[in-house]
Amino acid sequence: MKNIPNMNALLKQAQKIQSRITKLQEELEQRTVEASAGGGMVTVVVNGKQEVLSIKIDPEVVNPDDIEMLQDLIIAAVNEGLTRAKEMINEEMGKITQGLGLPNMPGLL
Numbered sequence: 058m059k060n061i062p063n064m065n066a067l068l069k070q071a072q073k074i075q076s077r078i079t080k081l082q083e084e085l086e087q088r089t090v091e092a093s094a095g096g097g098m099v100t101v102v103v104n105g106k107q108e109v110l111s112i113k114i115d116p117e118v119v120n121p122d123d124i125e126m127l128q129d130l131i132i133a134a135v136n137e138g139l140t141r142a143k144e145m146i147n148e149e150m151g152k153i154t155q156g157l158g159l160p161n162m163p164g165l166l
Contacts, residue, residue, distance in 0.1 A: 077153050082106075090145055092137035099130040103138035105146060 085105025093100040098118040102110045112134070118127055 074153060078150075081149055081153065085146060085149065088145065090138060090141040092134055092141055094133035094137065095130040099127075099134040101131075101134045101138040103135075103142045105142060107139055107142045107146075109135055109138065 082105075088105045089102050089110060091100060091102050095115075095118060098115045100113045104110055112131065114127070114131075118130060120126070
């Protein structure tokens, strides 16, 4: 029966972590990262929910004879934006789980 106080403390800690994660999710929805490809010819903005919010394309890169290059630049910029958003999420999650003896848990959000 002497383990029950430890269980209560563990449950309180879990509730506190859950509350912090919920707050972080809300904050990350408002935070954005930007990434570009082709020397800035294609730029994307991604939020902390890993949603693409905008794509800007420099008119100089629009060539009807080379649509494949434009498609490749868009894919590269979007993928870089998603990678940066994941890094931002993992960094913020690390701040919550730091000191708890838990491994960094990428993908938790």
